[in-house]
Amino acid sequence: MxxxxxxxxxxxxxxxxxxxxxxxxxxxxxxxxxxxxxxxxxxxxxxxxxxxxxxxxxxxxxxxxxxxxxxxxxxxxxxxxxxxxxxxxxxxxxxxxxxxxxxxxxxxxxxxxxxxxxxxxxxxxxxxxxxxxxxxxxxxxxxxxxxxxxxxxxxxxxxxxxxxxxxxxxxxxxxxxxxxxxxxxLCLNSRSRLIRARRNAYVMFSTLLRDYVEQRSAVTDAQVAQRKRTEISRVLKEASHRTVWEEMKRQRAMHQELQALFAAAPETLDW
Structure with a gap:
């Protein structure tokens, strides 16, 4: 929440x-x-x-x-x-x-x-x-x-x-x-589908972040890069279980991969 x-x-x-x-x-x-x-x-x-x-x-x-x-x-x-x-x-x-x-x-x-x-x-x-x-x-x-x-x-x-x-x-x-x-x-932990959905959201958000960082360094066309940035940030903002994304940002220092990904693309911390 x-x-x-x-x-x-x-x-x-x-x-x-x-x-x-x-x-x-x-x-x-x-x-x-x-x-x-x-x-x-x-x-x-x-x-x-x-x-x-x-x-x-x-x-x-x-x-x-x-x-x-x-x-x-x-x-x-x-x-x-x-x-x-x-x-x-x-x-x-x-x-x-x-x-x-x-x-x-x-x-x-x-x-x-x-x-x-x-x-x-x-x-x-x-x-x-x-x-x-x-x-x-x-x-x-x-x-x-x-x-x-x-x-x-x-x-x-x-x-x-x-x-x-x-x-x-x-x-x-x-x-x-x-x-x-x-x-x-609010039965946040007793509804199994919510737990699965939050775990799935973590996988999805991590994948999007990983893909974005890879594309960020590979794409040289500024317009293409901006389009990708806009597209991925929109998907993140419109996704269900937004708390998962906020926790990924908050807990990044505790997860080596997350820390590296956010450091490589610090603009994502504002998404």
Whole structure:
């Protein structure tokens, strides 16, 4: 996963979101706000400006509109990082919106589950259907905030195995707990096809980089060289599992071949 920075909502779009947030806040109590957020979200779906906001989220996805969580499937659903079922006041917060695929946003992966860190423990605050409608316990969000935090500051990808691990050895630290919850909660290591896809991406990116370095030294025609550079950089930017490429750059000093390839073509570090 990577940090995402969508274009800011326009003044009119933000005003529309704020109006709905006020409607939710005007409910007499927390259960009322939960109901109001759900109803306002239902009414919001057909709006034209929602389509525009969807477009802004899609444009900030990696690759060709890949899911902000798995980076594998096409993103096609607005995802509330803090579930509106638990945090109705954030239902129309632009900063709380991500773009995800149906699988990651569904009940078998993220769904409405959520947790907070309290006294160095990860406490799940999810609410079952039919359970008491009460505010969740207060604490630090366990799920990383892709809009406000860089996941690469918390999570490390093993390029050979394709598995994510917390980039921290202190298992009692907030940093470790949040990374572990995010990896586990989003099923990033438990969906075997994602692991295979990340390993395949590593092979593909390495091959492209190797081929580019070889062509770079062999091609003498400037126009041909520029065309090749544009073509390969485009393929890299539009590929799924962009995190693999970012990790290759970050970890290059740990891999002799990668270090040599990036040193031979330093411009690729900006791709």
């Amino acid at each position: 990577l940090k995402v920075e969508p274009v800011a909502a326009s003044r009119s779009e933000q005003a529309a979101l704020t109006r709905r947030t006020r409607l939710v806040g005007n409910a007499p109590d927390y259960p009322g706000r939960v109901v109001m957020a759900r109803e306002q979200w239902r009414l919001l779906k057909p709006s034209k400006w929602l389509k525009t906001l969807r477009g802004k989220l899609a444009d900030s996805c990696s690759g060709l509109e890949r899911c902000m969580y798995c980076e594998d499937s096409r993103a096609d659903e607005i995802e509330h990082r803090r579930p509106k079922k638990l945090y109705p006041d954030d239902a129309f917060s632009w900063a709380n919106w991500l773009y995800a695929c149906g699988e990651c946003n569904g009940v078998h992966v993220k769904g409405d589950r959520f947790a907070v860190i309290i006294q160095n423990r990860c406490v799940e605050v999810s609410r079952s259907d039919g359970g008491p409608v009460a505010p969740p316990q207060a604490g630090l969000d366990a799920l990383l905030d892709l809009r406000g935090e860089d996941p690469m500051d918390f999570i490390w990808l093993n390029l050979e195995s394709g598995y994510f691990t917390p980039d921290c050895d202190d298992r009692q630290s907030e940093r470790y707990l949040r990374a572990e919850w995010t990896i586990t909660h």
